[in-house]
Amino acid sequence: MQRISALLWVIWLCTSCNAELEKTSSEEFRQTISGEAQGTTWRIVYYDLQERDFTPDVDSILKRIDASVSTYLEGSTIDGWNKSDSGTTIDPLFLDLLMKSWDAYVLTEGAFDPTVKPLVSFWGFGPERLAHPEEIDPATIDSLLHLVNFDTLTLVKNDRAVDLASFEHSGKKSADYFLYKPMPEMQLDFNAIGQGWSVDRVVDFLKDKELKVFFVEIGGELVAGYPKPGGELWRFGIDQPSDGNYERDLQAVIKLRNKGMATSGNYRKFYEKDGIRYSHTIDPKTGYPVQHQLLSATVVSESAGKADALATAFMVMGADSTIQFVEARKYLGSYIYLISDDQKGGFSTYQSRQLTGMLEE
Secondary structure (H helix, E strand, O other): OHHHHHHHHHHHHHHHHHHHHOOOOHHHHEEEEEEEEOOEEEEEEEEOOOOOOOHHHHHHHHHHHHHHHOOOOOOOHHHHHHHOOOEEEEOHHHHHHHHHHHHHHHHOOOOOOHHHHHHHHHOOOOOOOOOOOOOOOHHHHHHHHOOOOHHHOEEEEOOEEEEHHHHHOOOOOOOOEEEEOOOOOOOOOOHHHHHHHHHHHHHHHHHHOOOOOEEEEEOOEEEEOOOOOOOOOEEEEEEOOOOOOOOOOEEEEEEEOOEEEEEEEOOOOEEEEOOEEEEOOEOOOOOOEOOOOEEEEEEEEOOHHHHHHHHHHHHHHOHHHHHHHHHOOHHHOOEEEEEEEOOOOOEEEEEOHHHOOOEEO
16 A cells, blocks of 8 residues: 555656646746736736746735825725824824825925825815816915925824935834824825825735736736846837827827836816816816816826826926926936826927837837
């Protein structure tokens, strides 16, 4: 009986080895997983010799993120903070996203500001899905503008308060900080950076699993890792910014390696009243929807979170100011592609020199 058992064990081993040997192409180790989260879809492609299915892990990561910073989820940490009079204790995910947002706020000189939420809600573009205002009262806009000031938030621990600028350089990223707000009506909204930042968190997980060849995409924001096994770069399309482009005609294709990419646009979320078009991009400095010709901004950067925040800020700035901003800050190393309305029924485009060889229009 022992001899028979040993023989069966050898046969099983050989059969398993032969099954593995049947795979002769790297493409046979390509894994594709997908799901739904954050009000959109996610998709990941990766090459894994162990052929692991990370769907449950990714779902778990995204659920933890929603429980922390989703303004669409009642009972989330940020929902509690927004409804509070003076603030709440925040978790490590919230704290990390808060500080990433602070970096973007400082870098863009306030063009990116997550405290703009009261104005976003007023104009009918917030998670509450309020009706668009019938009348535009400048006094109301001015009153809401007083609530838009990221500088005034402070972190409190052991009865000691520190502003975000000081905390950024402290290196102390403990979980038990109380995030204080000076006015009960102040609210935060991380949607302009959240999906890109979520992509980065999933990428961190994949790297911990020693994966290098992959791409991760959530709601259009993405990160591409190393090229495919054959050396081919990952290719991603940029939509043509047309109101009726629900079939997603492409304006351009970008080839990526070890970069994050995000696109922000004004051509789908907007409404018209009395011949005026109001986009969902609210300028934190004026309180009004932007009124320029820039239709979409695509940014390639070292992370999807940074690309997401910059794309949002550039949509606030407009094409001319964005070009001036980037050209005056060569150290950013940001790759940008802008599509504007040429007011003649077509589009005008701008691409930074860093995109040379990476972009196909």
